[in-house]
Amino acid sequence: MPLQIYDTFSNEKKLFEPIDPSNVRMYVCGPTVYDFPHVGNARPVIVFDLLFRLLRRIYGNDNVTYVRNITDVDDKIITAASENNEDIKSLTERTIKFFHDDADYIGALKPTFEPKATDYINDMIDIISSLIEKDYAYVSEDNVLFSASKFSKYGQLSGKNLEEMIAGSRVEVESFKRSSSDFVLWKPSKSSEPGWDSPWGKGRPGWHIECSAMSEKLLGKNFDIHGGGQDLIFPHHENEIAQSECANNEKFANFWLHNGFVNVEGNKMSKSEGNFVTVNQLKQKYQGEVIRLAMISTHYRQPLNWTENNLIECKKTLDKWYQLISENNFSFDNEKISSEVINALEDDLNTPKAISVLHQLYKDCKSNDRNTVETFLSSANFLGMLMHTSSEWLSWGKEKLSIDEKQIELLISERKSARDNGNFDKADKIRNDLEHKGILLEDNEGKTTWRFK
RNA sequence: GGCCACGUGGCGGAAUGGUUACGCAGAGGACUGCAAAUCCUUGUAUACCGGUUCGAUUCCGGUCGUGGCCUCCA
Structure with a gap:
């Protein structure tokens, strides 16, 4: 069956045909690094990891280039750093490490490239200069702005039209903008803020330009797939298209993929709402594969309601699956x-x-x-699950245990003799006491084994 | 206000112009001293109102409801 994917730009499921099957190119908007990633941030990491795996299988491991960027210059970073009283570099480096730990934890393969915005400032300046030269952008009060009305396709990705947007605009137009829909390519930096020299003075890039610069540099002007969360459709991706296509006179991405939101109690999980759960918090209670299974048990374009119940259900499923593969050394086979x-x-x-x-x-x-069994295991592995041995899985969280293994073994043999003597009250008490400590005893074929609850 | 998406059993969640997957929970059974785990069996659903059709959950229109975007967001 040929690969079909839903393209946001045309609003339909389409047959995927790569520009160059020997180098299939995908760009995905990665994190802005100022805080622990939450579950909503983890969704695109997993979704596009699966697409990456699938593309690699179809076109060959060496024939897919996956770029997932890191935004390490941004107002939120500046604010967070000053609140923490630390410098920006130490904040972003620490946060990148958190992000990598979490991405590993949920079983995401490493992307081919993971560019940082601050390494591409010159490329951004080049694009901006060319946009000014072509009269798509203008300088105003030390800002450089893109003039949205100069790009006739503006609004096509998000299904908006400029006049309605301007009419329905809920924010006050800043004085340096000619029109409310114009967006910032470059803005001035105060002396306390990070800044780079540019033809328009010391400043820093607007949010959207980095992706135009990095995708062009690493994937070319025209590439296959651009992905991210649905909240990036407008304005972020809309603006990227405008910038890149005006600068290059060439089609930008061929396919646009957007994952749905993670909801909590029916509302979008987001930092600004404060209703988020971080991956780091979940690590205390659940294995990464549990998070992964919970995430992929809903289709990527549907909203995903994040509940404890769902996590418990997924854990049970994986416990069951791991029991099946405990018997022998089954191995993965592509x-x-x-x-x-x-x-x-x-x-x-x-x-x-x-x-x-x-x-x-x-x-x-x-x-x-x-x-x-190997078909089962290999299929699960392909989806990023059953990557551990059963014993690793079952002993997960051991270090948090308030009782040591020898003691458990001792209690098991005590319980055995109680049972042999018909003293079931005592036997059951031992079992119940252990269960309160998170240890489950299971009697199978005359033998008693234990595992974590 | 404008634009968009969605509404499937108790819960999660696919699919489809003609018997509505699958998982969890529930019920019954096997196993067990009793449980747990495992296995077997099993009940239950397409928001509402019209239209098209031999036939609609699916296509079309409307109503209601929920959520999203229009401002930082994955």
Whole structure:
């Protein structure tokens, strides 16, 4: 089945055809590094990781270039740094490390390139200069602004039209803008703020220009896929198109992909609402694969309601799956990945369907051979799950235990003799006491094993 | 106010112009001293009103509801 993906620009599911099958190019907007990533930030990391995996499978591991940028210059960073009383560099470097830890934790492969905005300031200045030269941009009070009305396609990605936007504008037009829809390419920096020398004085880039610069530098003027969260459609991606296409006279990205939001109690999870859960907080209670499964159990374009219940359910599923592979040393085999799983993903990343195939494969494993189990395992691995051994999985969180293993073994044998003597009250008390400490005892085929709750 | 998306069982969540996947929970059973885990069986749903059609949950129109964007956001 050929790969089909939903393109936001044309609002339809389309057959994906790469510009160059020997170098399929994808750019995804990454984090602005000023704080711990929350679950909403993690969604595109996982969604586009899956697309990356799928593209690599279809076109070959060496034939896909995945760029996920890091925004390390931004007003929020400046504000956060001054609130923490630390310098910007130390804030961004620390936050990048948090981000990498979290991305690893949820099983995301490393992108091919992870450019930082501050390394591309000169490229941004070049684009801005060319936009001024072509009269798409103008200088006003030390700012450089893009004149949205000069780009006839402005609004096409987000389905807006300029006049309505200007009419419905809810924010006051800043004095240096000719029109409310014009946006900043370059702005002046105060002496306390980070700044770079430019033809328009010491300043820093506007938010959108970095992606135009970095994508062009690393992927070329025209590339295959540009992705990010739905909240970036407008204005961020709309503005990127305007800048890049006006500067280059060439089509920017061929496909636009946007993931839906993560909701909490029906409302969008966001930093400004304060209703967020960070990946770092979840690490205390759940393995990364639990977060990953919870994330991909909803189709990427649908809103995803984040609940504890869902996490518990996903953990149970993974516990069950890990039990199946505990018996032998099953191994991953690229050739054994279920074609049904691939088909599901090739249909606009239908992960819920892919998961239902895993459930079916799990059932098939019962009555079948090693080969079936390896198909199950390989398929799960392809989705970034069952990457650990069963014992690693089951002993997860051991260090947080308030009781040591020898003691548990001791209690198990105490319980055994109680049971042998028919003293079930005592036996049950031992089991219950351990359960209160988060240890579950399981009696199977005459043997008692334990695991974490 | 403008634009857009969505509304499937108790919950999560796919799909489809003609028997509505799958998972969790629930119920019943096997196993167990009792549980747990596992296995087997199983009930339950397409917001509302019209239209098109032999047939609509699916297509079209309207109503209601929810959410998003229009301002920083993944």
